[in-house]
Amino acid sequence: AQSVSQHNHHVILSEAASLELGCNYSYGGTVNLFWYVQYPGQHLQLLLKYFSGDPLVKGIKGFEAEFIKSKFSFNLRKPSVQWSDTAEYFCAVTAVYGNKLVFGAGTILRVKS
Amino acid sequence: DAGITQSPRHKVTETGTPVTLRCHQTENHRYMYWYRQDPGHGLRLIHYSYGVKDTDKGEVSDGYSVSRSKTEDFLLTLESATSSQTSVYFCASRTGNNEKLFFGSGTQLSVL
Numbered sequence: 001a002q003s004v005s006q007h008n009h010h011v012i013l014s015e016a017a018s019l020e021l022g023c024n025y026s027y028g029g030t031v032n033l034f035w036y037v038q039y040p041g042q043h044l045q046l047l048l049k050y051f052s053g054d055p056l057v058k059g060i061k062g063f064e065a066e067f068i069k070s071k072f073s074f075n076l077r078k079p080s081v082q083w084s085d086t087a088e089y090f091c092a093v094t095a096v097y098g099n100k101l102v103f104g105a106g107t108i109l110r111v112k113s
Numbered sequence: 114d115a116g117i118t119q120s121p122r123h124k125v126t127e128t129g130t131p132v133t134l135r136c137h138q139t140e141n142h143r144y145m146y147w148y149r150q151d152p153g154h155g156l157r158l159i160h161y162s163y164g165v166k167d168t169d170k171g172e173v174s175d176g177y178s179v180s181r182s183k184t185e186d187f188l189l190t191l192e193s194a195t196s197s198q199t200s201v202y203f204c205a206s207r208t209g210n211n212e213k214l215f216f217g218s219g220t221q222l223s224v225l
Contacts (some may be wrong), residue, residue: 009153032211044156044203046213090155094210099144099163100171101207101214105155 002027002093004104012110019078021107023065023091026072030096033074035065036103039087047089050074051096061085083113116140119204119217126224132191134220136204144207145187146214147171147179149200156203162187194224 007022025031035047048059055067065076074091088108094101116139126132136145144163148156148171158171160179168179176198178190187206191198201221205214 006155034213036214043216043218044214049211049213051211096210099169099210100158100161101146102158102172103148103156105153 002031002095002098002100002102004091004093004102006089006091006104006107008107009105010108010110012112013081014112015083016080017111019076019081019085019109021076021089021091021109023074023076023104024072025074025091025093027093027095032094032096033065033067034092034094034101035059035063035074035076036090036092037087038090038106044090047076081109081111083111085109086111117204117206117215117217119202119220121220122218123221124223126194126222128195128224129193132194132222132224134189134191134202134204134222136187136189136206136217138185138187138204138206138215140206140208140215141184142206142208142215143184144209145181146205147177147187147189148203148205149173149198150203150219151200159189159202191222194222196224198222199224 003026032051034049036044058064091104146161147159162168162181204217
């Protein structure tokens with residue numbers, strides 16, 4: 001069964017700092033990978049997804065993530081964060097030939113203005 | 114947003130009582146999921162469905178059951194509620210395995 005590990009539960013950054021949130025998954029087969037974001041009081045929204053092709057995927061709001069198969073990782077990055085990026089970020093994985101979608105424990109990002 | 118509605122939005126119940134949460138979607142999505150969200154644990158998968166009458170267990174299925182008699186409805190039942198099941202419950206659905214999830218607004222459940 002697949003599982004997801006997110007390394008940092010809380011991250012505090014100043015505006016304009018660079019962001020990298022770690023995500024590692026555990027599964028022996030081919031996977032689809034996702035990053036979701038939950039702004040305070042809102043639903044989860046999809047930031048980006050990877051299912052094949054270029055391992056560097058770009059999402060909304062300037063976010064990108066790189067799939068490194070050999071490291072079972074799918075880290076989220078943003079070159080320069082803004083106060084409005086304050087939110088909780090979730091990595092998720094599903095097996096390509098499976099139906100289950102599993103989330104990590106989340107990383108709470110606070111950006112200081 | 115996709116048409117996913119959860120009911121009730123809030124519920125307070127007593128330990129030992131059965132509780133049913135309803136998820137209704139109007140998107141004809143094949144896949145439906147129930148998650149619980151707790152601080153420090155993120156979203157944990159309770160049960161999921163990949164078609165009418167096709168369901169399977171997730172990470173934290175003990176004490177919960179589900180049913181899907183129609184494409185649009187996915188019910189979550191707490192057979193005998195316990196205080197550890199106090200949580201926010203989210204329903205979600207999607208069309209395919211590599212497609213994004215659409216979430217309902219959540220149900221805040223308190224078990225006293």
